[in-house]
Amino acid sequence: MQRGSQVALFLVDERMPEMSGTQFLLEAIKLYPEARRVLLTAYADTDTAITAINQVGLDHYLLKPWEPPTVKLYPVLEDLLSEWWAKARPAFDGIRVAGTALSPASFAVKDFLASNQVPYQWLDPDEDATVREMLAGMNGGEPHLPVVFFPDGTTMEQPAIRELAEKIGLQTRAQKPFYDLIVVGGGPAGLAGAVYGASEGLRTILVERFAPGGQAGTSSRIENYLGFPSGLSGADLTTRAAAQARRFGAEIINTCEVAEIRREDPYRKVILSDGTELSGYAVLITPGMEVRRLQADGIEPLLGAGVYYGSSLTEATLYRGRDVIVVGGANSCGQGALFFSRAARKVSILVRGPNLSAGMSSYLADRIRETPNIEVLVNTTVVSARGDGRLEGVTVRDGAIGEQRELPAAAMFIFIGTAPRTAFCGDLVQRDAQGFVLTGRDLMNDGQRPAGWTAARDPYLFETNVPGIFCAGDARHGSGKRVAAAVGEGSATVSMVHQYLQTV
Numbered sequence: 001m002q003r004g005s006q007v008a009l010f011l012v013d014e015r016m017p018e019m020s021g022t023q024f025l026l027e028a029i030k031l032y033p034e035a036r037r038v039l040l041t042a043y044a045d046t047d048t049a050i051t052a053i054n055q056v057g058l059d060h061y062l063l064k065p066w067e068p069p070t071v072k073l074y075p076v077l078e079d080l081l082s083e084w085w086a087k088a089r090p091a092f093d094g095i096r097v098a099g100t101a102l103s104p105a106s107f108a109v110k111d112f113l114a115s116n117q118v119p120y121q122w123l124d125p126d127e128d129a130t131v132r133e134m135l136a137g138m139n140g141g142e143p144h145l146p147v148v149f150f151p152d153g154t155t156m157e158q159p160a161i162r163e164l165a166e167k168i169g170l171q172t173r174a175q176k177p178f179y180d181l182i183v184v185g186g187g188p189a190g191l192a193g194a195v196y197g198a199s200e201g202l203r204t205i206l207v208e209r210f211a212p213g214g215q216a217g218t219s220s221r222i223e224n225y226l227g228f229p230s231g232l233s234g235a236d237l238t239t240r241a242a243a244q245a246r247r248f249g250a251e252i253i254n255t256c257e258v259a260e261i262r263r264e265d266p267y268r269k270v271i272l273s274d275g276t277e278l279s280g281y282a283v284l285i286t287p288g289m290e291v292r293r294l295q296a297d298g299i300e301p302l303l304g305a306g307v308y309y310g311s312s313l314t315e316a317t318l319y320r321g322r323d324v325i326v327v328g329g330a331n332s333c334g335q336g337a338l339f340f341s342r343a344a345r346k347v348s349i350l351v352r353g354p355n356l357s358a359g360m361s362s363y364l365a366d367r368i369r370e371t372p373n374i375e376v377l378v379n380t381t382v383v384s385a386r387g388d389g390r391l392e393g394v395t396v397r398d399g400a401i402g403e404q405r406e407l408p409a410a411a412m413f414i415f416i417g418t419a420p421r422t423a424f425c426g427d428l429v430q431r432d433a434q435g436f437v438l439t440g441r442d443l444m445n446d447g448q449r450p451a452g453w454t455a456a457r458d459p460y461l462f463e464t465n466v467p468g469i470f471c472a473g474d475a476r477h478g479s480g481k482r483v484a485a486a487v488g489e490g491s492a493t494v495s496m497v498h499q500y501l502q503t504v
């Protein structure tokens with residue numbers, strides 16, 4: 001059962017040492033309700049067999065002996081198997097996750113698998129008696145949810161994300177002692193750096209804290225990326241880019257967060273949060289942005305239980321036919337609202353400003369206006385979130401009239417802007433007041449090179465104040481904040497890395 005295998009037919013002897021065939025069938029059909037049931041009986045057991053027809057919905061009973069089998073046994077089994085086969089649905093033979101819908105721990109596992117494009121089947125014991133039976137057989141009947149069932153028959157209870165990553169075959173440790181290029185972050189900029197670095201012969205490793213794809217990976221449809229006239233999903237773009245990087249020989253290590261970068265000339269060291277050190281000649285920083293946290297009462301306890309940062313595409317189906325709130329006013333918010341409008345009864349977009357168009361591309365704003373089940377509430381902010389174990393409603397404030405009101409909502413998805421994720425740069429790499437990394441000409445002060453600069457040239461376009469440490473993508477001061485811009489910068493940096501490597 002835990003392997004997810006199917007059973008077509010039970011052929012059971014009524015007389016067995018530990019339990020009767022009828023008792024066995026009573027239990028077995030709870031797990032495999034679709035299986036056909038045949039009982040082998042002696043003449044003396046005929047009454048029992050007839051009782052079993054009612055108790056376990058017996059399909060057939062065979063009197064022993066069944067000689068010759070070609071006449072008495074096989075035709076019966078063949079008929080029952082064909083009947084089963086005609087109705088059978090193929091078993092899902094991938095990973096299955098059993099958990100409760102509004103649990104932060106279950107959400108973390110689902111989010112990780114989905115972000116890494118690992119298909120899984122969701123099993124909810126609250127909805128499905130078969131799942132309850134499966135779980136009842138584990139760990140004294142009270143396993144810690146979520147439980148992950150793997151096709152090889154093994155299970156993990158409430159797994160740590162690193163352990164889960166290793167189990168599903170993701171690389172989590174570097175294989176080489178030294179690299180030419182270490183890329184920090186696996187969004188579009190980092191993946192482009194890895195593809196170009198590895199394809200041009202550099203020993204390249206990409207270090208990703210959660211899942212390759214970054215912000216772009218969470219986008220349901222990127223419509224403005226060159227060459228894809230009908231758009232492509234962030235997941236699709238990520239899968240293709242990661243496969244391409246690996247094909248050229250780049251290593252991608254997952255669930256590894258960079259905590260610090262050190263300069264130990266001529267080497268650059270990248271220190272992971274578990275203390276692991278990676279050594280190389282050059283580093284490309286592409287950590288992108290993280291979503292800002294919403295400051296409102298009641299948010300924290302409901303995270304993963306109705307309140308989500310970003311689009312959390314995995315959760316959309318949970319809110320089919322329900323009322324959903326989307327907070328924000330930029331493109332990511334618009335894409336999220338359109339995505340949720342397909343399943344939700346109503347989507348309310350809460351915009352702090354006086355209109356939608358200020359922060360959103362006009363093609364998205366137009367599509368939102370044309371979607372009948374999306375309403376836009378302007379001048380509106382979230383005061384608090386309410387719910388007992390799951391989100392039930394949100395108190396909002398209409399800034400134009402200065403009044404508060406209650407909006408019922410099963411889910412609230414928050415997209416209120418982002419900040420660069422560059423704290424690990426510490427004092428080594430210069431950043432602007434908002435935390436964006438300074439590069440190239442932005443480091444020059446009245447024609448003077450940055451303090452501590454050691455090379456006999458100016459910093460390259462995407463080079464930081466430390467020779468050999470580069471930055472590309474959204475985390476870079478002055479960058480385009482678009483997928484194409486990040487990809488362009490990540491790829492272009494590799495030629496600067498080549499020039500730098502000629503000097504070390």
Ligand SMILES: Cc1cc2nc3c(=O)[nH]c(=O)nc-3n(C[C@H](O)[C@H](O)[C@H](O)COP(=O)(O)OP(=O)(O)OC[C@H]3O[C@@H](n4cnc5c(N)ncnc54)[C@H](O)[C@@H]3O)c2cc1C
Pocket residue numbers: 184185186187188189190207208209210211212213214215216217218219220221222223224225256257258259286287288289290311331332333335421424472473474475480481482483484486
């Ligand atoms: C929902 C959404 C929809 C969008 N839609 C579009 C669109 O349609 N078109 C468009 O052009 N742009 C779109 N954007 C913007 C676009 O996604 C970003 O501009 C782009 O992803 C930036 O790429 P990046 O590689 O610089 O950073 P990111 O995509 O932010 O990736 C950074 C990566 O680095 C990792 N990381 C961060 N810190 C560390 C660390 N310390 N150690 C290891 N790893 C780390 C992160 O986990 C992340 O995977 C969208 C953004 C969002 C959020």
